[in-house]
Amino acid sequence: xxxxTAADPTVIDPADIDPAVLRDDLDAYARALRxxxxxxxxxxxxRGRHYPNTEERIxxxxxxxxxxxxxxxxRYGWPESAGGLGGDxxxxxIFYDALSAAGLxxxxxxxxxxxxxxxxxxxxPELATAYLPAYLRGDEWWGQGFSEPEAGSDLASLRCxxxxxGDTYVLSGSKLWTSHGATSSRLVCLVRTGTPESRHRGLSMxxxxxxxxxxxxxxxxxxxxxxxxxxxxxxxAVVPATNxxxxxxxxxxxxxxxxxxxxxxxxxxxxxDALRRLRDLRGQVATRLAAGARLPDxxxxxxxxxxxxxIALRSRSAATVRRLAAGDTVGPxxxxxxxxxxxxxxxxxxxxxxxxxAEFVLGATDEVxxxxxxxxxxxxATILGGSAEVQRTIIADHVLGLPKxxx
Amino acid sequence: MTSPATITAAPTAGASPAPAxxxxxxxxxxxxxxxxxxxxxxxxxxxxxxLGWADVxxxxxxxxxxxxxxxxxxxxxxSRVLDDVLLAELAPALPAATAARALLYPLHSDHPADPRxxxxxxxxxxxxxxxxxxxxxxxxxxxxxxxxxxxxxxGLAGGVTLRILPAELVAAAAQPVRGFDxxxxxxxxxxxxxxxxxxxxxxxxxxxxxxxxxxxxxxxEITGGCEAALAIAVAHTSARVQYGRSIATFQAVRHRLAEAxxxxxxxxxxxxxxxxSAGHADGGAWAARxxxxxxxxxxxxxxxxxxxxxxxxxxxxxxxxxxxxxxxAALDLLLGDHRxxxxxxxxxxxxxxxxxxxxxx
Ligand SMILES: Cc1cc2nc3c(=O)[nH]c(=O)nc-3n(C[C@H](O)[C@H](O)[C@H](O)COP(=O)(O)OP(=O)(O)OC[C@H]3O[C@@H](n4cnc5c(N)ncnc54)[C@H](O)[C@@H]3O)c2cc1C
Numbered sequence: 001x002x003x004x005t006a007a008d009p010t011v012i013d014p015a016d017i018d019p020a021v022l023r024d025d026l027d028a029y030a031r032a033l034r035x036x037x038x039x040x041x042x043x044x045x046x047r048g049r050h051y052p053n054t055e056e057r058i059x060x061x062x063x064x065x066x067x068x069x070x071x072x073x074x075r076y077g078w079p080e081s082a083g084g085l086g087g088d089x090x091x092x093x094i095f096y097d098a099l100s101a102a103g104l105x106x107x108x109x110x111x112x113x114x115x116x117x118x119x120x121x122x123x124x125p126e127l128a129t130a131y132l133p134a135y136l137r138g139d140e141w142w143g144q145g146f147s148e149p150e151a152g153s154d155l156a157s158l159r160c161x162x163x164x165x166g167d168t169y170v171l172s173g174s175k176l177w178t179s180h181g182a183t184s185s186r187l188v189c190l191v192r193t194g195t196p197e198s199r200h201r202g203l204s205m206x207x208x209x210x211x212x213x214x215x216x217x218x219x220x221x222x223x224x225x226x227x228x229x230x231x232x233x234x235x236x237a238v239v240p241a242t243n244x245x246x247x248x249x250x251x252x253x254x255x256x257x258x259x260x261x262x263x264x265x266x267x268x269x270x271x272x273d274a275l276r277r278l279r280d281l282r283g284q285v286a287t288r289l290a291a292g293a294r295l296p297d298x299x300x301x302x303x304x305x306x307x308x309x310x311i312a313l314r315s316r317s318a319a320t321v322r323r324l325a326a327g328d329t330v331g332p333x334x335x336x337x338x339x340x341x342x343x344x345x346x347x348x349x350x351x352x353x354x355x356x357x358a359e360f361v362l363g364a365t366d367e368v369x370x371x372x373x374x375x376x377x378x379x380x381a382t383i384l385g386g387s388a389e390v391q392r393t394i395i396a397d398h399v400l401g402l403p404k405x406x407x
Numbered sequence: 408m409t410s411p412a413t414i415t416a417a418p419t420a421g422a423s424p425a426p427a428x429x430x431x432x433x434x435x436x437x438x439x440x441x442x443x444x445x446x447x448x449x450x451x452x453x454x455x456x457x458l459g460w461a462d463v464x465x466x467x468x469x470x471x472x473x474x475x476x477x478x479x480x481x482x483x484x485x486s487r488v489l490d491d492v493l494l495a496e497l498a499p500a501l502p503a504a505t506a507a508r509a510l511l512y513p514l515h516s517d518h519p520a521d522p523r524x525x526x527x528x529x530x531x532x533x534x535x536x537x538x539x540x541x542x543x544x545x546x547x548x549x550x551x552x553x554x555x556x557x558x559x560x561x562g563l564a565g566g567v568t569l570r571i572l573p574a575e576l577v578a579a580a581a582q583p584v585r586g587f588d589x590x591x592x593x594x595x596x597x598x599x600x601x602x603x604x605x606x607x608x609x610x611x612x613x614x615x616x617x618x619x620x621x622x623x624x625x626x627x628e629i630t631g632g633c634e635a636a637l638a639i640a641v642a643h644t645s646a647r648v649q650y651g652r653s654i655a656t657f658q659a660v661r662h663r664l665a666e667a668x669x670x671x672x673x674x675x676x677x678x679x680x681x682x683x684s685a686g687h688a689d690g691g692a693w694a695a696r697x698x699x700x701x702x703x704x705x706x707x708x709x710x711x712x713x714x715x716x717x718x719x720x721x722x723x724x725x726x727x728x729x730x731x732x733x734x735x736a737a738l739d740l741l742l743g744d745h746r747x748x749x750x751x752x753x754x755x756x757x758x759x760x761x762x763x764x765x766x767x768x
Contacts, residue, residue, distance in 0.1 A: 026768070093768045101764065279762050286757070295757075301746065304753030307762060308700050314766035315676040321768060339669045389658075395668055396661035403645055406656040 037102035050366035061107040065138025083133025100272040109141035114265035123246035145175035145189035162191040171234035181230025182219035203251030224376040263334040332398035345381035428467030445482035469682035480631025485592040496617035506538030519543035525598035567614040568607040588733035616690030622699035629702040636731040640713040663712035703745025706735035
């Protein structure tokens with residue numbers, strides 16, 4: 001087997017690459033990946049592609065993951081025991097960045113993979129060995145069941161119960177706003193195993209198959225009309241106790257562990273994708289300008305500002321990703337990354353909306369429809385995974401050390 | 408006073424080799440010495456020489472510069488240390504200095520004055536003890552073709568040339584700034600006659616590098632000012648009681664302070680990134696402009712929140728806060744304020760400039 005001579009862009013048959021080299025040498029990984037992305041013709045089908053609905057998009061992104069998996073690229077950064085090729089978060093960050101730079105989307109299932117993969121690998125290595133390889137291949141993806149009808153920002157008030165019966169848990173209750181929930185093969189849920197009043201002390205994390213008897217899933221559309229979310233009902237669904245992720249009663253700790261990736265990797269992914277979309281927007285605006293269109297006053301300054309915000313987010317986020325890779329615990333300061341990413345999302349898609357003007361409201365092309373869908377989705381940046389207000393409160397409490405909020 | 412020997416980065420004992428540059432402990436020690444020096448006031452250049460600053464700077468330019476200018480901003484100091492940063496970059500393009508030099512800063516962003524008109528600009532302080540003033544100039548493009556070439560600069564249109572003017576000449580046209588921040592000690596120069604001046608030397612990309620270095624230093628100085636203002640606001644709102652509780656327990660107040668913190672942290676991260684390209688041929692101009700832009704936003708945001716949460720105190724002379732508001736606004740203006748930089752950047756991007764990712768893992 002030859003080693004990666006990634007400096008030569010003609011030598012990019014992934015089969016020729018020794019994974020140990022790319023695992024141990026980030027630069028070699030980045031070079032080889034970029035060369036492959038620039039030269040592999042099969043990838044063109046995922047450039048500038050539009051889908052009739054989100055179900056087809058996620059399924060096709062699954063196929064895209066299969067291509068990336070067979071070439072090895074999305075396996076770096078994940079342990080070999082879970083279907084990966086070794087390496088750390090920096091490989092994954094380089095992977096997302098390189099896709100965006102090559103004009104390719106980041107496959108949608110990777111978003112939840114970044115949130116759910118690390119805690120499953122850490123707290124339930126057998127489950128990771130059993131199921132993560134299929135996830136990396138794009139054959140399945142998972143949903144995150146945290147929020148409930150009555151538990152949003154106040155997650156610790158959740159009520160979905162898991163009752164221990166022999167070697168199983170019996171789940172009853174429901175989950176709401178589960179991303180990719182309607183197409184997921186598996187769900188990772190935070191459930192109550194303690195008393196109803198036990199707050200965060202009585203929670204456990206458990207993985208279950210979406211087709212477990214007693215589980216019903218109802219798709220929920222965002223205002224764009226896209227079924228991005230789902231509501232999940234549990235009617236005495238029986239789950240093996242071996243599916244616990246972490247110990248019984250330790251669900252909150254698992255959730256806090258998970259948040260490190262949910263905030264840090266999501267921020268990096270958003271920044272990578274935002275730069276690609278800003279590039280798209282600039283191109284579309286240039287075409288319109290060439291056709292004699294006029295931009296609203298202040299457009300140039302706003303474009304400059306959004307670009308700089310993306311770079312600020314990347315600056316912060318790269319440092320956080322490196323800390324995760326070094327094994328540091330990323331605590332409440334990750335809320336800074338989350339606030340910055342929300343700022344980028346909101347201002348980028350507001351800019352797109354304003355620059356496209358009447359076209360945004362009236363236009364029927366796939367391109368404009370995509371901007372509208374993403375505009376709606378961008379509004380979630382200040383809501384999901386801890387709202388803008390919750391993040392500010394975390395910073396006030398745990399970073400600035402201000403006296404606690406008045407009750 | 409700490410002796411120079413104790414503050415240069417010493418190799419750490421133990422198995423792993425010391426990383427190049429300043430380690431955390433040394434940096435902390437240095438920050439303490441700088442705070443002392445800046446609190447004493449007096450001649451900063453002399454005090455830095457006594458600290459052995461040149462060695463520290465040579466050892467770790469990024470960390471040393473950031474440390475010095477952050478403390479400078481925090482202490483509301485006024486000095487010529489920024490001149491040193493820019494003049495060091497301009498030196499290769501200038502005749503060797505035989506006497507003390509100062510720099511005339513463009514009034515508008517990084518765009519120097521046209522040498523055919525009377526010169527305008529900013530000085531960081533009075534010219535006592537200064538013999539020469541280095542003046543960047545640029546012939547405005549477009550005007551050259553049909554105008555007589557009185558300055559002998561034909562062919563240099565659009566490129567920056569450096570001129571060295573006698574200090575007396577510039578001093579005669581200088582007025583202390585009576586604007587927003589009177590404490591900075593700056594002077595505005597209006598209508599300084601250009602001639603009789605020495606020959607103009609083309610700056611090549613030395614001016615670009617000088618501006619980039621200046622912007623990184625200013626971003627650090629604004630960081631220091633923002634940190635100090637935020638600390639004032641945190642202390643004030645934690646101590647001040649209304650409705651029977653400290654006002655920092657009100658969410659509206661807490662969230663403003665959190666936003667100010669995010670602004671400062673993002674500035675700090677981007678400054679680290681900007682130093683990563685400082686060694687490039689253009690001095691890392693692209694990233695330096697971005698971080699100056701971020702610094703401008705950060706000071707606007709931090710000061711807006713800090714003033715609001717301090718109530719009447721925040722806009723009175725009873726508190727120190729107003730001094731940081733005025734100083735960081737002045738620093739924002741120097742080498743490009745955030746509005747101008749955003750406009751310039753956006754115009755370039757619309758014109759097809761590459762959307763550089765700037766940051767790599
Ligand atoms: C696109 C999208 C995808 C999602 N994906 C998932 C998923 O995969 N899995 C999952 O479990 N959940 C998911 N969620 C749910 C998400 O985590 C919740 O929406 C979020 O936690 C907020 O809860 P809520 O919507 O009930 O809002 P609420 O908690 O009702 O909050 C409403 C408003 O009140 C404010 N508020 C609440 N409490 C406070 C307070 N203490 N101080 C100040 N303001 C406050 C909030 O900031 C917000 O502005 C998703 C949501 C969206 C929009």
